[in-house]
Amino acid sequence: MSTTQQSTGLVAEALRNDPRVAEAKRLLLEAVGEHAAKINDVKTASPELADPYQNLLDEYGQMRGGNLYFPYLASGIGNGPFVELANGSVKLDFITGIGVHGFGHSDPRIVEAGIDAALNDTVMHGNLQQGTISYDFVKSMLAIANQSNAGLDHCFLTTSGAMANENALKIAFQKHAPATRTLTFEKCFAGRTLALAQVTDKAKYRDGIPKAIDVDLIPFFDHEDPQGSTRRCVQAIRHHAHRFPGQYANLWLELVQGEGGYYPGSKDFFRAIITEAKKHDMAIIADEVQSFSRTTRPFAFQHFELDDLVDIVTVGKITQVCCTIYRDSYKPRPGLISQTFTGSSWAMLAGKAIIEGLVDSGHYGPEGRNVKLHDQFVAGIKRIEEKFPGSLKGPYGIGGMVAFTPFKGSFEEAKDLVMKMYHRGLLSFMAGGNPTRVRFLMPLGCTTEAHIDQALQILETCVGEMAASA
Ligand SMILES: Cc1ncc(COP(=O)(O)O)c(C=O)c1O
CATH class of the missing domain: 3.90.1150.10 (Aspartate Aminotransferase, domain 1)
Structure with a gap:
């Protein structure tokens, strides 16, 4: 049950239940609906x-x-x-x-989330001031992430996909210190911060900026040669791991290549390469900033049945608020991740409406x-x-x-x-x-x-x- 639905006797609850609010909301939704229908x-x-x-x-x-x-x-x-x-x-x-706009434009559920957000005391939530809205969003996201018992215990919010990925990298590096290297796919896109521009396999996104981390590339799945490409990728991981023993902190997986051109991998491919990476003690990170909500399951790691294998997962875009979701064994030490802004009230209410709305209306399976x-x-x-x-x-x-x-x-x-x-x-x-x-x-x-x-x-x-x- 959502905290905002419990009877609490709070002033905030009295405001939300005020008949004037209900009437104003009805009128606003009616007006938006009437104009939108044109x-x-x-x-x-x-x-x-x-x-x-x-x-x-x-x-x-x-x-x-x-x-x-x-x-x-x-x-x-x-x-x-x-x-x-x-x-x-x-x-x-x-x-x-x-x-980003999972329900399109001027959807009544999103407009309503905006009206509710406007009644909230602040625009933004952040490190020192979270609200029940943040709690509800995180709870919902973790429930969906653990639909098939993935064992992903924690969800840290942030305002961009790049920042969710940056937090994922930091969590993985801290846990696997002193390893400093990342392995990822050719043509991968992970964002444009200083570190993620190195993970992203595009030279012009690194043009003129210093190298922040060491990244090595492995080939992606080839749908025309599933077995051959799986073998080549496993061999590439082995090759890199032998070249830099104990130095890889993580294997970074974009399960469906997004900016790279919309190429999905396969369950067998991912299981084979993750098995190899785990032999070399790498954290398994799935970047689902673009693919979240678009396969047969809310998460692409669920679609590819990797629930037991991923350690850290990131989402963004359609979720409105971006998240780094991770196992308890990856819990960072205090101080590593924190932010003034974790998301706006509207982004969290709308994000929750979208992710739950898709689950509830038969989009998956x-x-x-x-x-x-x-x-x-x-x-x-x-x-x-x-x-x-x-x-x-x-x-x-x-x-x-x-x-x-x-x-x-x-x-x-x-x-x-x-x-x-x-x-x-x-x-x-x-x-x-x-x-x-x-x-x-x-x-x-x-x-x-x-x-x-x-x-x-x-x-x-x-x-x-x-x-x-x-
Ligand atoms: C797979 C992937 N990761 C990360 C990002 C970066 O997200 P943002 O633009 O919100 O920083 C994107 C954006 O396109 C993406 O597709």
């Missing part, structure tokens, strides 16, 4: 807003030190996967800030909604590939992470397609390099079959244009 299809920009919008974009680009990737400035309202921009256009949002949405989307992508052979190659990702390689997989082709879709009203983004892929992270909690059909229509039109001009 946004129910893709729409082009209002001509009269074109110039002022461009001025906003130019000025914003100037202030932030670089133009925005998309000419996207939200007006502040949407409806499910549809979002209104400040130029009056409406987009079908199948990227959601790279996987081998026949759950995540799989159904994926299958429908991928079947449509394959139909487009049949119509325009060589246009959209697999693999197509997993669950709520859908991707393909457009044409020959050049950066230019992928960007051209993403931008064409943007201008026709569908939001996507690129991933990976060599080949460059196009990805979708639809808002799982509100995407319907009709939304996917509409996305496929736009995709097909844009692919057709590209095929015609090739």
Whole structure:
């Protein structure tokens, strides 16, 4: 039972139960719902807003030190996967800030969480001042993480995926001191702090910054050669461990490569390489900042049945608040991790609504909604590939992470397609390099079959244009 639902006699409870609050909330939700309902299809920009919008974009680009990737400035309202921009256009949002808005835009559950948060005494929770809201979020996250008895005892909150990962690294290093090295996959992305830029396998993210930690790379799973790639990866771990005996503190696993291009590993692959890593006393860290909530289970480590093997797991994005979840045996000594901000009231209330909402509404399981949405989307992508052979190659990702390689997989082709879709009203983004892929992270909690059909229509039109001009 949530602490906020117990009868306590507290003033806070009296405020929450005040009939005026209930009425104000009802009116606000009604107003948002009524206005949001007007946004129910893709729409082009209002001509009269074109110039002022461009001025906003130019000025914003100037202030932030670089133009925005998309000419996207939200007006502040949407409806499910549809979002209104400040130029009056409406987009079908199948990227959601790279996987953040799990229920899309202006969802009543999230608006309600915001109203509740606004009644809370502070905006932020942090090291000295946590609230029952933080307690409820952590309790919920740990319950989900331990659905299959993983034995993950603790959950530390923070405000970004990178910070959750930074805390994971510190916890692992402290436990395995004096080991100082990290092993991770080629093409892995872990964030952009000084340390995580070393874990991330992309040279330009380390351009001009000093080396913070020692990282060595191992090959990822190859779906075209499962056994061979597993053997090669195990051998690579063995090779590194013999080269630097006792110096690896952790094996860093991105179970579904996200920025790398939406490539999942497999249960057998992960079990084999973890078994090898454990022989060399490495902590097993699963970075689920992007993959959380998108497979057949809330956590990808559950999907791949690694509950007994992971020591530290990180989540972020769709959870709104980011977390480092870890076994008791990894509990850091006092002082290692602490923060002024662990999250805002709204982020925690909304995050809890999203993670519990997906669990409660049939998204998981081998026949759950995540799989159904994926299958429908991928079947449509394959139909487009049949119509325009060589246009959209697999693999197509997993669950709520859908991707393909457009044409020959050049950066230019992928960007051209993403931008064409943007201008026709569908939001996507690129991933990976060599080949460059196009990805979708639809808002799982509100995407319907009709939304996917509409996305496929736009995709097909844009692919057709590209095929015609090739
Ligand atoms: C797998 C993974 N880890 C870490 C991060 C970093 O998260 P954030 O951008 O919230 O710092 C990301 C962001 O894309 C990610 O995909």
